[in-house]
């Protein structure tokens with residue numbers, strides 16, 4: 001199996017050399033744990049080796065990410081000029097389906113092999129605004145052969161709510177305005193997994209459970225890395241744990257990490 005080295009010092013040796021190629025790897029953590037820095041490091045280290053990267057940000061402005069990267073000596077502006085790194089900023093209120101119509105083209109344009117999605121929680125916070133395709137709704141089975149709202153309403157469906165909430169886009173695809181964050185999360189992860197890139201997907205951790213807020217990303221992604229920080233006295237204790245990496249023998253346990261001159265670095269041992 002091909003592995004994609006992460007560029008995070010000390011991480012690859014825990015996961016047989018890197019992320020399995022084409023996988024979705026979730027990075028969870030509270031604010032300020034270094035999720036975006038990890039994403040930037042992953043993208044930059046790839047670009048240095050000639051693997052192009054696409055950094056999708058809903059969370060942070062592009063310039064802020066470039067400045068953050070600059071603190072570690074990573075010249076994202078130059079990589080952008082050379083076409084090795086592409087930023088895609090998505091305003092939080094953009095409808096989900098637009099993103100995925102655009103993403104395939106963006107990945108091709110950028111010739112991206114690595115992708116960072118920053119972040120999933122912000123996308124699903126706006127779940128009420130999104131429409132997701134009927135094809136991804138299991139209830140679709142009860143209302144087949146529908147091509148418009150009126151045929152849908154006339155269909156002998158037992159689930160009127162679906163019909164009433166359905167809409168059709170200009171490509172004739174049916175959508176359901178659902179309220180399920182989990183369903184949207186699952187859909188987004190699935191779509192990202194179809195792009196052919198190796199993906200680092202960032203999401204917030206619930207402060208009490210330390211899991212993703214949607215409670216489904218961990219199951220839907222192929223790998224899960226958890227970042228935690230705890231201030232004890234004057235010191236910030238930061239820990240990283242690879243909780244899951246499909247098809248990989250984990251050299252596991254909880255490790256310490258810190259921000260060094262070259263980005264995130266895991267402690268030995």
Ligand SMILES: Nc1ncnc2c1ncn2[C@@H]1O[C@H](COP(=O)(O)OP(=O)(O)OP(=O)(O)O)[C@@H](O)[C@H]1O
Pocket residue numbers: 029030031032033034035036037038059068071072259260
């Ligand atoms: N050069 C540096 N040296 C040490 N620590 C740094 C440096 N640059 C940033 N940090 C620390 O990293 C943290 C920010 O990292 P990052 O932006 O990746 O967090 P995040 O997990 O993405 O947060 P959020 O959830 O708010 O987006 C800050 O809290 C800051 O203290």
Ligand SMILES: [Mg+2]
Pocket residue numbers: 035036037059060118
């Ligand atoms: Mg961030």
